[in-house]
Amino acid sequence: MQFAPSSNAMTTAAEDTVMGKDEVVEPLGMATQRQLIWMKFTEHKLAVTSLVVIALIYLVGIFCEFVAPRSPDYYDSAYTMLAPQPLKFWHTDAAGQIQFGMHVNGFSSERDPNTFRRVFALDEDIRIPVGLFVQGDAYKLFNIIPANIHLIGPVDPTQPFYLLGSDRLGRDVLSRVVYGTRISTSIGLIGVAISLVLGVILGGISGYFGGWVDNFIQRVIEFIMSVPTIPLWMGLAAAIPVTWSPITVYLIITMIISLIGWTSLAREVRGRFMSWRNEPFVVAARLDGTSQMTIINRHLVPGFISHIIASVTLAIPAMIIAETSLSFLGIGLRPPAVSWGVLLQEAQNVRSLAEAPWLLTPGLLVIITVLALNFLGDGLRDAADPYS
Known part of the structure; x- marks a missing residue:
């Protein structure tokens, strides 16, 4: 006895063989999480363009x-x-x-x-x-x-x-801007890396364990966030001896910016941990005898790693602006170090600015970099939830 193929089977076969005889396209439901994120990201054309711009800027910094x-x-x-x-x-x-x-x-x-x-x-x-x-x-x-x-x-x-x-x-302003790209962009990456480690570890401990540990860490976060940023930067930067080398000052400024910028990420991580610590998969792992650190590293953190990547991308512009602001005010990096903020000190004089507007070129690069990173972060944030 022979049966005619059903309409559902014919529809599925038609969907599986699209665009050509030999080319077989997998259904969207068969795509992996990584493929879904990439497809969602490529739909955001402005984010893709920003990714190219950021890649070029960092290549210039690497090979300055x-x-x-x-x-x-x-x-x-x-x-x-x-x-x-x-x-x-x-x-x-x-x-x-x-x-x-x-x-x-x-x-x-x-x-x-x-x-x-x-x-x-x-x-x-x-x-x-x-x-x-x-x-x-x-x-x-x-x-x-x-x-x-x-x-x-x-x-x-x-x-x-x-x-x-x-x-x-x-x-040459062009040469100095190119060399300044390395410091201004790398200080954002290093600062965000340190803030990421502090934010994930302290935020994870606070949200997972709760109790007095959570209260203590949250009070520390609230204290740091309550201190005005500019006076805090000025006080910390004023403590740096003038005799220190530019490399030492660079490392200290990076640490200062990092120790201030980890609080918002820590609160986001804390909220995720508090909402997931009583989920069935976490309870099952705990009953199976899995250690606390293994539960955090293998079961909780990978669950929102895409959100962390998006948050980090959005945090880099804040780090770049912080370094530029500090150096522009004269309390950050100082000559002979070359960064965008140090170069913008040349534009503080109104007379120089009126006669040489090209000295504002580092400020234009700061705007382009910050906007590109923000657009890239928006695209990554949308791609992190491909089912939306």
């Missing part, structure tokens, strides 16, 4: 010696407060023919008869050839590999090359 045209300490007193040199890809020669090739225009200078200051102006007749992977200042990549190849720069290293202008000492 190679990307920067010059050393951050290089200066030329003959080219102070220069306006940015636009990068051009072709020019018209004397015969009217279009010639292709990367270059920037040089400068002509004259004395202002009123102030006797040297005034620079771009000269279209002076062309400085620019190339990719050119030789320039020597450096050590990752402080290990000696090299002198730069991503972009003048073919003749002695020629002026200031794509983002120069500051009052004749230093």
